[in-house]
Amino acid sequence: MAKTLKYEKVIVSALMGFAGLLSAAAVQAEEISRGSVIAATCYTCHGTFGNSTGSMPTLAGITGNRMKTMLMEFKGKKRASTVMARHASGYSDEELADVANYFGKLQKRGD
Amino acid sequence: MAGITRREFVKLVGAGGATSALALSGCASFSKKSAQRVVVIGGGFGGATCAKYLRMYDSSLNVTMIEQNATYHTCPTSNLVFGGLKKMAGLEQNYKALSSKHGVNVVQERVTAIDGKKRTVTLSSGKTVEYDRLVVSPGIDFKWGAIEGYDEAASQLMPHAWKAGPQTELLHKQLLAMPDGGTFIMCPPGMPFRCPPGPYERASMVAHYFKTNKPKSKILILDAKDEFAKQGLFMNAWKELYPGMIEFVAGSKGGKVHHVDAKTNTVYTEEGLTTHKGDVVNIIPPQKAGMIALSSGLGNDAGWCPVDQHTFESKLVPGVHVIGDAAVAGAMPKSGHTANNIAKMTAAAIVSQFNGAKSPIPSHVNTCYSLVAPDYGISVAAVYRLGEDGVLAGIKGAGGVSPADADKLFRKQEADYGHGWYDNITADSWG
Numbered sequence: 001m002a003k004t005l006k007y008e009k010v011i012v013s014a015l016m017g018f019a020g021l022l023s024a025a026a027v028q029a030e031e032i033s034r035g036s037v038i039a040a041t042c043y044t045c046h047g048t049f050g051n052s053t054g055s056m057p058t059l060a061g062i063t064g065n066r067m068k069t070m071l072m073e074f075k076g077k078k079r080a081s082t083v084m085a086r087h088a089s090g091y092s093d094e095e096l097a098d099v100a101n102y103f104g105k106l107q108k109r110g111d
Numbered sequence: 112m113a114g115i116t117r118r119e120f121v122k123l124v125g126a127g128g129a130t131s132a133l134a135l136s137g138c139a140s141f142s143k144k145s146a147q148r149v150v151v152i153g154g155g156f157g158g159a160t161c162a163k164y165l166r167m168y169d170s171s172l173n174v175t176m177i178e179q180n181a182t183y184h185t186c187p188t189s190n191l192v193f194g195g196l197k198k199m200a201g202l203e204q205n206y207k208a209l210s211s212k213h214g215v216n217v218v219q220e221r222v223t224a225i226d227g228k229k230r231t232v233t234l235s236s237g238k239t240v241e242y243d244r245l246v247v248s249p250g251i252d253f254k255w256g257a258i259e260g261y262d263e264a265a266s267q268l269m270p271h272a273w274k275a276g277p278q279t280e281l282l283h284k285q286l287l288a289m290p291d292g293g294t295f296i297m298c299p300p301g302m303p304f305r306c307p308p309g310p311y312e313r314a315s316m317v318a319h320y321f322k323t324n325k326p327k328s329k330i331l332i333l334d335a336k337d338e339f340a341k342q343g344l345f346m347n348a349w350k351e352l353y354p355g356m357i358e359f360v361a362g363s364k365g366g367k368v369h370h371v372d373a374k375t376n377t378v379y380t381e382e383g384l385t386t387h388k389g390d391v392v393n394i395i396p397p398q399k400a401g402m403i404a405l406s407s408g409l410g411n412d413a414g415w416c417p418v419d420q421h422t423f424e425s426k427l428v429p430g431v432h433v434i435g436d437a438a439v440a441g442a443m444p445k446s447g448h449t450a451n452n453i454a455k456m457t458a459a460a461i462v463s464q465f466n467g468a469k470s471p472i473p474s475h476v477n478t479c480y481s482l483v484a485p486d487y488g489i490s491v492a493a494v495y496r497l498g499e500d501g502v503l504a505g506i507k508g509a510g511g512v513s514p515a516d517a518d519k520l521f522r523k524q525e526a527d528y529g530h531g532w533y534d535n536i537t538a539d540s541w542g
Contacts, residue, residue, distance in 0.1 A: 031463070031468050031469050031471065032168070032459050032462075032463060032468070032471040033471075034471070034472065034474075037456070037459060037471045037472070037473065037474045038474045040164075040455045040456075040459075040474075041452055041455070041474050041475070041476045043535075043539050044448060044451050044452065044476070044478075044532075044535065044536050044539055045478060045528075045531070045532055045535055045536070046535060047535045047538060047539065048538065048539045048542070052531070052535055053534050053535060053538050054530065054531030054532065054533070054534030054535045055527045055528055055530060055531030055534075056528060056531045056532070056535060082490070082513070082521060082524050082525050082528060083478060083490055083492050083513075083525075083528070086492040086509060086510050086511050087476065087478075087492055087494060087509070087510075088509075089494075089506075089508055089509040089510075090476075090493075090494025090496075090506045090508075090509030090510065091494070
């Protein structure tokens, strides 16, 4: 009896720690980040997770800083490209940093 | 092993931080204890990508993809078959990786009905499949009879080849049999239609074939419209590479088709008063969403499917998302690239909604490569954002076409990237 009460106290305090009633899965839910959303649109030409099987460069393995520099250079038309300037100009500097950091993290996790 | 590890999932969604765990959507849906079931209808660029990315974003999902054909021949790069630069086998995609690597239940069947209230789909075998969420990616169907004289039977004589496979082979066979000095007539439709630059790449590839095999032959484009995608680039390239071979007749200047006679390969324009007889005739008829979407109440009067352009959930049937060519997607063109992109954003939205997280702000991109000659490629690109009005619009200052004054090396690079695009998008969608 005492054990059950203690268990119930634990549940109630856990629930009070969050706004509203939550299911177990919702508690663990993370918002899909802006960086990962933009990165998914890069996979179409550069390969899933940036691993290219075609003539476009592989993006996996490029550090976040290096990729951010390249994207900003494409955007500023300081770096020659066939199509990348046209793509990079569609994002804010912050979004370019987000997607660059996202690819950088992919690399750091050993993928 | 199907699906991905928890570590890979976290990597995929990004380290949003602890605070994001509390970012719930306004109407949080509580996860059921059993796996959420998503059914995807269609195994093309949209359906295959969506099924795969649903599993990648959340390997607890039960994802079933229903496709009537055992394999899929891509329309993109099918024009290269006419140029003698690709074989049919090079267009073929299969569903093995979706099944064995990503844990998608692949069902080869035709869907005959969707019941939005009961949340079931019915198959031609009579079996019904239940869903918690449905994604419909049926591609296009043709408005038979919209051009007088052009019905489904006529397409066996005057192919459209606007769905790759047997139609591609039929048109190719006709071109191979055509004598030198003959005329290829091609009739593209008005907007909107699948792959806006496609007909003009086709003209280019046929021109390349004629130039190298049947140099006295001609190409006549009788267009329903006056302007077309990448027009400046195409016409300059044709002048340079295929001088005197390709004639473009704008819709308002006599190009609009009045009716056709498939038995005599004749196309009539200018209210039927002008006759054009071809040796090979390719009619690309007006289009609409795939029939399963329209027969299930997902379509508007124009024959396309209106959706919430954030999540691609149908505006007409709740719990059903429509993606790919069938959907109304603002300024985004109907293309394989668009379908692949929309599929990923839709998968992210569905997974987020199931897990009680906010649907991410979508990011949309399209890039269309066209091959004008083996070493001459051109492209058009755009980045899209959801406007305040809920409509996807191109971002000003971004996107655009290849430069008009690009040199030979640039054109060769874009030809190479066109092939690279195909290798990567097909691996991304079906691999």
